[in-house]
Amino acid sequence: MLTSVIAAREGSSIFPQITDVFPDQEVIDRTFINTREDSKVVDAVKATGRRQLIIAGLWTEICVAMPVIQALGEGWDVTVITDASGATSVEAHEVAIQRMIAAGADMMTWLALAAEWQRDRARLATAEKMTGVLTQHAAGSGVAHLWEQQLLKTLVPAAAG
Missing domain, CATH: 3.40.50.850 (Isochorismatase-like)
Known part of the structure; x- marks a missing residue:
């Protein structure tokens, strides 16, 4: 309201x-x-x-x-x-x-509230929007989220052990 x-x-x-x-x-x-x-x-x-x-x-x-x-x-x-x-x-x-x-x-804080409302990253209807909000407004948390996503997408060579 x-x-x-x-x-x-x-x-x-x-x-x-x-x-x-x-x-x-x-x-x-x-x-x-x-x-x-x-x-x-x-x-x-x-x-x-x-x-x-x-x-x-x-x-x-x-x-x-x-x-x-x-x-x-x-x-x-x-x-x-x-x-x-x-x-x-x-x-x-x-x-x-x-x-x-x-x-x-x-x-x-606003971020704690938003995270409670999101609760689960599998809630895809809002997860993408939440990611956008994080990267634009959550300072270090937004940067950390982007870095985490980049790491998750990085392939590890089989020879790496």
């Missing part, structure tokens, strides 16, 4: 790098800082029938922490994607993460 804050205001729309990943997802425009106070967002979340929220966004100390802490208080299972969130400073980000952990939230 994607939300924006007063999208008509210049600089308030979501980056196309994010919306392009979810082309069929309608962006819910909101005015509330805490998305858990916006009935459009709350109703859309409830309509999914799910009980787990996975949240990332700007600003970690405000637009992420506020709904995370409220959702935890309402009994939701909440996971925050720490490296897909950002704050006004490193300290603000770290303190917000500490607050959310203290409130009961789980923390993950």
